Amino acid sequence: MHNGEAIVAACHELAAISSDTGQLTRCYLTPEHARANALLAEWMVEAGMTTWQDAAGNQWGRFEGRDPALPALVLGSHSDSVINAGHFDGPLGVLLAIAVVARLNASCERPARSVEVVAFADEEGTRFGTALLGSRAVAGTWDPAWWDIIGRDGLTLRQAFFDFGLDPARIGEAARTPESIAGYLEAHIEQGPVLEAERRSLGVVTAIAGARRFQISIGGEAGHAGTTPLELRRDALAGAAEAIVAIETLARAAGIVATVGSLETYPGAVNVIPGEVRMSLDIRAERDEDRDRTLEAIQESCGRIGESRGLAWRWHETHAAPAVACAPRLIESLSEAIGTDDGPVRHLTSGAGHDGMAMAHVCDIGMLFVRCYKGISHHPDESVQARDVSDALEAMTSAVTRLAG
Incomplete structure (x- = not known):
């Protein structure tokens, strides 16, 4: 060789x-x-x-x-x-x-x-x-x-x-x-x-880069897609979508990377408002303090989204490496x-x-x-x-x- x-x-x-x-x-x-x-x-x-x-x-x-x-x-x-x-x-x-x-x-x-x-x-x-x-x-x-x-x-x-x-x-x-x-x-x-x-x-x-990973559950309320007015919905998927955009925005501003790579909706029917979403988050940075500071901002943003939409967030950390x-x-x-x-x-x-x-x-x-x-x-x-x-x-x-x- x-x-x-x-x-x-x-x-x-x-x-x-x-x-x-x-x-x-x-x-x-x-x-x-x-x-x-x-x-x-x-x-x-x-x-x-x-x-x-x-x-x-x-x-x-x-x-x-x-x-x-x-x-x-x-x-x-x-x-x-x-x-x-x-x-x-x-x-x-x-x-x-x-x-x-x-x-x-x-x-x-x-x-x-x-x-x-x-x-x-x-x-x-x-x-x-x-x-x-x-x-x-x-x-x-x-x-x-x-x-x-x-x-x-x-x-x-x-x-x-x-x-x-x-x-x-x-x-x-x-x-x-x-x-x-x-x-x-x-x-x-x-x-x-x-x-x-x-x-x-x-x-x-x-x-x-140091990485942290989470499984996130977003709890809302399922309902009929045709009979529930938008202003009365607790749509977990709509909240997740807003959160994903916020995650990307905050990570980009911090100069790090954050990825939602997995997203599941329940009950998953075309004519039912999603009552629950389970999604992943992978966040990485060259410096742990940058990663953790951005993670804190992401969690605060998700909390505000939850309050405005009537959604409950549960975070479970599955991996952490410095x-x-x-x-x-x-x-x-x-x-x-x-x-x-x-x-x-x-x-x-x-x-x-x-x-x-x-x-x-x-x-x-x-x-x-x-x-x-x-x-x-x-x-x-x-x-x-x-x-x-x-x-x-x-x-x-x-x-x-x-x-x-």
Whole structure:
């Protein structure tokens, strides 16, 4: 894997390991996970690394530096996928990391510190509904309550560990100490359209946005659509519509993102005024204080809408993750490695979650974004250009050479 074309070809080869015929689905602790680890281990060995699978099922490789006692620089991403996935979300970062080590191995001088590559086994959470299981194990933030989670196939996480050949009692062995890691770098497709719109191949991530999610119930009163005057209605859907516009307006003014992605009406008949609406809210920002301040404004606005329309609001928070800032020294190293004659390097916030959110508990993190076609992700149309991947390989190699000394 010496250039972008070879890395793209390897991504396609890895994508052939799937539980579904004709589409990519590769979940945690499955036979496909084991086959992917085996293939990645082969490529790691070819690049000059020693390899192992840790107690959580993550696949590792290590390229020894001149001073093995120094903390290692870790590169990587994830090897699992969503259902009917694209070929690059996750695997591109793993294969770029392997290619970087291959270049280091081919150079005249080894770096001072060792460089490790990790393919995290569960970032997406497709099988068990809890994301970042692989990287959380490495960060030492594994929650014992997860053992009883029942996956999509009816098996508990504990049983899946046994079936895969792992011992749940040894999960703590996957954890790394802050003293053993000098930093974590991940290359990833942008999963957004900014780089493409600006005709840039690469960008540097400054932070991974903090997200909060809610299930919201709006209670009104059902009634006949033909006989109830508008002024006497308690239409839950009309209130929801007004709230959605307010959510967009407030988020836009704050410079953050907020999305209502799910909306259900009850009773759901064409000739009945909706008496209840259930909808979701996903709100994200680079800074938690901006997100939470906007959320408070949204809730106040919804309260006013409820008062004016006679509606009752119930909020249930289903997810909360704090924003994670990338380390200034790693942002600087990646930015210098990209370089550009077209002005400053593009810095972006990642609106999507990544393994770096877990790794930040144990070390500094940095991320490089690679342009992807129309920002499409989690879909078979996910696509990158080989020349952009070559640019990413040059930048990552430069940054790693500097950081690993």
